[in-house]
Amino acid sequence: MNRREKKQRAAHIASTIYTVLLMIFIYAPVAVMIAYSFNNSRVNMVWSGFTTKYYAMLFNDSELWGIFGITLFVALLATVLGVIIGTLGAVGLRDAKFPGSKFISESIYFPIVIPEIVLAVALLLLFDASGMKLGLGTIIIGNTTLILPYVYITVRARLVGMDPSIEEASLDLGADRFYTFMHITLPAIVPGVLSGAFMSFSLVLDELIVTSFLTSAEITTLPIRVYSMVKKGVSPEINALTTIIFAVCMAGVLIYLIRDQIQMRKIRKEREKAARFSA
Amino acid sequence: MKKKDMRPKPKARKDKKTAKARLASIIMNGPITIWSILFIIVPVVILAVMSFMSKGPLGIVVYKPTLDNYRNIFSSMYINVIKESLIIAFWTTILTVLLGYPFASIMAKMKRKTSGLFMILMMIPMWVSGLVIIYSFVILFNQSGIINTILMKLGLISKPLTMLYTNFSVTVGMLYMFMPFSVLPMFSSIEKLDPALIEASKDLGAGPVRTFFKVQLPLTSPGIFAAVLLTFIPCIGYYMVTDMLGGGTNMMIGNLIYRQFTISRNWPFGAALAMVLAVVILLMVWVYKKVGGNLDDLG
Numbered sequence: 001m002n003r004r005e006k007k008q009r010a011a012h013i014a015s016t017i018y019t020v021l022l023m024i025f026i027y028a029p030v031a032v033m034i035a036y037s038f039n040n041s042r043v044n045m046v047w048s049g050f051t052t053k054y055y056a057m058l059f060n061d062s063e064l065w066g067i068f069g070i071t072l073f074v075a076l077l078a079t080v081l082g083v084i085i086g087t088l089g090a091v092g093l094r095d096a097k098f099p100g101s102k103f104i105s106e107s108i109y110f111p112i113v114i115p116e117i118v119l120a121v122a123l124l125l126l127f128d129a130s131g132m133k134l135g136l137g138t139i140i141i142g143n144t145t146l147i148l149p150y151v152y153i154t155v156r157a158r159l160v161g162m163d164p165s166i167e168e169a170s171l172d173l174g175a176d177r178f179y180t181f182m183h184i185t186l187p188a189i190v191p192g193v194l195s196g197a198f199m200s201f202s203l204v205l206d207e208l209i210v211t212s213f214l215t216s217a218e219i220t221t222l223p224i225r226v227y228s229m230v231k232k233g234v235s236p237e238i239n240a241l242t243t244i245i246f247a248v249c250m251a252g253v254l255i256y257l258i259r260d261q262i263q264m265r266k267i268r269k270e271r272e273k274a275a276r277f278s279a
Numbered sequence: 280m281k282k283k284d285m286r287p288k289p290k291a292r293k294d295k296k297t298a299k300a301r302l303a304s305i306i307m308n309g310p311i312t313i314w315s316i317l318f319i320i321v322p323v324v325i326l327a328v329m330s331f332m333s334k335g336p337l338g339i340v341v342y343k344p345t346l347d348n349y350r351n352i353f354s355s356m357y358i359n360v361i362k363e364s365l366i367i368a369f370w371t372t373i374l375t376v377l378l379g380y381p382f383a384s385i386m387a388k389m390k391r392k393t394s395g396l397f398m399i400l401m402m403i404p405m406w407v408s409g410l411v412i413i414y415s416f417v418i419l420f421n422q423s424g425i426i427n428t429i430l431m432k433l434g435l436i437s438k439p440l441t442m443l444y445t446n447f448s449v450t451v452g453m454l455y456m457f458m459p460f461s462v463l464p465m466f467s468s469i470e471k472l473d474p475a476l477i478e479a480s481k482d483l484g485a486g487p488v489r490t491f492f493k494v495q496l497p498l499t500s501p502g503i504f505a506a507v508l509l510t511f512i513p514c515i516g517y518y519m520v521t522d523m524l525g526g527g528t529n530m531m532i533g534n535l536i537y538r539q540f541t542i543s544r545n546w547p548f549g550a551a552l553a554m555v556l557a558v559v560i561l562l563m564v565w566v567y568k569k570v571g572g573n574l575d576d577l578g
Binding site for chain 2: 029086088089092093110112113114115129153156205222238246
């Protein structure tokens with residue numbers, strides 16, 4: 001083995017060790033969270049035996065399911081609103097020249113360039129000044145505002161890579177704007193729209209700052225519930241719920257990987273077949 | 280003669296087109312324009328105005344312009360909180376870049392699929408619920424917690440270490456929360472780097488250290504700067520990690536603002552604090568743009 005190969009091997013080993021250590025850092029707390037969902041103790045601090053009773057309790061806890069439902073509802077509605085407004089806006093503002101259009105497109109970045117708490121406070125003051133009652137509506141408005149830039153950016157990234165002459169051709173050939181948008185622009189930006197939607201949805205699911213400033217006492221979301229529990233110690237029920245969500249996410253990744261493998265195998269088989277034919 | 284006949288026709292068609300185009304423009308630009316005026320621009324203006332008001336009895340806002348709120352911020356008690364927040368955000372950012380950059384370059388060398396998988400693996404805990412998982416650090420770092428128990432059993436320490444409710448635990452929590460997001464821009468800037476440039480530098484006699492500092496680092500600096508902003512901005516306003524892992528003794532500017540709107544009910548002062556925070560961050564973003572950074576990388 002020469003010096004260069006040795007060096008490369010050492011670098012490879014170092015990279016592997018580093019990756020493993022980082023994954024331990026990321027997944028050790030996850031492992032603790034999962035383990036303590038099976039902990040036979042109300043207080044989440046000490047380990048006192050294995051139990052699945054918190055999963056059973058979770059399925060019978062109608063209050064928690066209600067909170068979970070509200071959380072999903074808020075995330076879904078905010079995502080849909082954000083995706084529609086953000087996608088239309090990204091396409092429209094691309095070559096808009098109305099007065100102030102530049103200012104508008106700059107202001108969309110505001111929610112991501114300032115800390116969330118500033119946006120939350122500003123919106124609270126607005127709703128207070130306009131006499132709007134805090135509740136589901138204000139939470140949805142707040143979260144939509146928060147995710148708008150994410151959708152806008154991901155869609156714009158797709159638009160930048162798109163050849164404008166295709167849309168122009170469609171318009172020149174007699175298709176109207178709507179037809180062109182639906183059949184030319186939208187298919188090209190769908191990946192951007194989807195990744196924006198995905199990002200937004202997961203962001204809102206875990207959103208706490210904006211929601212806690214804009215909510216009323218009656219409306220609780222999962223992150224708010226978790227946060228209010230923190231001082232007393234998170235209950236194993238919350239751990240159980242999080243474990244289930246985690247399992248669903250992991251299953252999704254696994255299914256994606258397996259499908260990918262099957263597809264790869266198919267392609268390989270086709271190639272072999274083709275090779276045999278040509279031989 | 281023929282030419283004259285032809286002329287009005289295309290013009291009419293163009294008129295019809297512009298009317299339709301205008302309608303399309305309204306449908307596309309209308310919602311986002313109204314939304315950003317109503318829910319981004321106007322609230323920020325109200326926030327700015329509120330920061331110059333003062334607090335009356337029972338948390339009522341007195342509408343008389345004053346600079347007192349801003350003067351108060353620079354009193355020793357509050358300036359300490361701001362200093363503390365800056366220190367924690369600073370360390371979190373430094374650690375995020377120092378630990379994230381090597382991983383980003385490791386990922387950049389992987390196959391596209393493998394790096395994508397690692398990216399997802401890194402993000403999943405954050406997608407699931409950052410808060411619940413962060414709470415695990417309380418169990419890990421506790422005096423009689425998992426890490427202390429293991430270290431004591433191994434005989435490495437004789438007395439449990441105090442890890443929880445210190446700047447250490449807060450920084451680790453913040454690191455956990457924000458590192459996954461900041462690896463992304465660093466990864467994409469390293470991936471875009473032309474390997475021929477690295478080879479050229481090596482062929483010309485520069486060692487690996489020199490190649491890294493003179494070629495790779497300058498060329499990937501936009502990614503690093505984006506990572507810095509992606510960590511620093513949310514970190515400085517995030518009050519949950521400090522609450523959970525700082526035990527209420529450590530306060531960050533986020534906690535201070537939150538307090539003004541809940542317990543203290545001093546909205547004008549809270550607004551002034553938020554304004555200071557926003558201005559500091561916007562200055563950083565302005566520098567980022569000046570050095571050639573793209574705001575889109577912060578998404």
